[in-house]
Amino acid sequence: MTRPQVEPWVPADDRGLAYGDGLFETILVRDGEPLLWPQHMARLGRGCQRLGIPMPAAAELDGLPAQAGPGLKVLKLILTRGSGGRGYFAPPIAKPRLLWQAFDFAPQPQHWESGVRVRHCRLQLSIQPLLAGLKHLNRLENVLARSEWDDPDVAEGVLCDTQGHLVEATCMNLFWQRRGCLETPRLDGSGVAGTLRAVLMERLEINEVTMGPEVLAEAEAVWLGNSVQGLWPVVRLDDADGSRQLNWTLGPVHRTLQGKAHELLGYPATFAR
Numbered sequence: 001m002t003r004p005q006v007e008p009w010v011p012a013d014d015r016g017l018a019y020g021d022g023l024f025e026t027i028l029v030r031d032g033e034p035l036l037w038p039q040h041m042a043r044l045g046r047g048c049q050r051l052g053i054p055m056p057a058a059a060e061l062d063g064l065p066a067q068a069g070p071g072l073k074v075l076k077l078i079l080t081r082g083s084g085g086r087g088y089f090a091p092p093i094a095k096p097r098l099l100w101q102a103f104d105f106a107p108q109p110q111h112w113e114s115g116v117r118v119r120h121c122r123l124q125l126s127i128q129p130l131l132a133g134l135k136h137l138n139r140l141e142n143v144l145a146r147s148e149w150d151d152p153d154v155a156e157g158v159l160c161d162t163q164g165h166l167v168e169a170t171c172m173n174l175f176w177q178r179r180g181c182l183e184t185p186r187l188d189g190s191g192v193a194g195t196l197r198a199v200l201m202e203r204l205e206i207n208e209v210t211m212g213p214e215v216l217a218e219a220e221a222v223w224l225g226n227s228v229q230g231l232w233p234v235v236r237l238d239d240a241d242g243s244r245q246l247n248w249t250l251g252p253v254h255r256t257l258q259g260k261a262h263e264l265l266g267y268p269a270t271f272a273r
């Protein structure tokens with residue numbers, strides 16, 4: 001079900017539409033209660049500051065999750081710089097445009113339970129420290145990466161940057177355990193700093209590292225996660241041609257981090273296996 005939006009339409013001169021000049025958030029909402037709301041608002045705020053877009057007042061944003069309605073929903077907020085300016089030159093005083101939509105959402109418990117098969121992508125993410133970590137509207141790299149496979153058995157694609165360092169997956173952050181320690185790629189050059197990643201890093205010791213994909217061969221467990229889908233254990237990693245490269249057997253180590261993540265999202269923390 002799609003609900004009305006704050007702005008019902010986007011004019012052709014909207015800078016978000018024309019240039020990707022804006023930000024978005026995708027938020028899990030259970031019966032009108034948003035999950036990880038402070039983290040989503042913090043990331044939106046960081047993006048507004050970086051791009052020089054005025055952040056909407058809390059009063060305008062805080063009431064939106066309740067309007068998503070009963071049940072499990074995904075609330076998508078889009079904030080653009082609005083219209084105007086001269087070409088790329090932004091108007092000195094932006095009048096941001098806020099749009100939102102709420103969708104019914106059904107997670108994929110088979111991915112939680114049995115783990116997923118993923119593959120390396122050929123696309124390399126560009127390095128741009130000014131935009132790194134933000135959830136901005138320029139997502140063409142993710143669109144291109146996601147077009148690299150259409151095998152429904154492959155759940156996600158792993159992305160490196162142009163220097164060959166691991167970054168994330170097309171719409172999820174990447175975590176692994178190596179020699180008993182949790183690690184995740186440092187996101188100072190590219191990637192989206194996930195809200196789920198942020199809370200997990202607050203609560204657990206997770207080291208940010210700059211490493212190439214060969215590190216995954218040393219991992220005891222690998223996961224992908226975001227604030228909507230929860231945490232998927234990775235059981236098989238293919239190369240960019242679809243040939244099997246690595247695999248992992250699901251075990252208690254997978255369930256520990258998954259349990260912590262799922263507690264935060266109200267998803268099942270344990271699976272009978």
Ligand SMILES: Cc1ncc(COP(=O)(O)O)c(C=O)c1O
Nearest residue numbers: 171172173192194195196226227
């Ligand atoms: C490219 C990318 N990385 C990471 C994430 C994870 O972010 P979050 O945990 O806030 O959902 C997302 C979310 O959609 C994403 O699109």
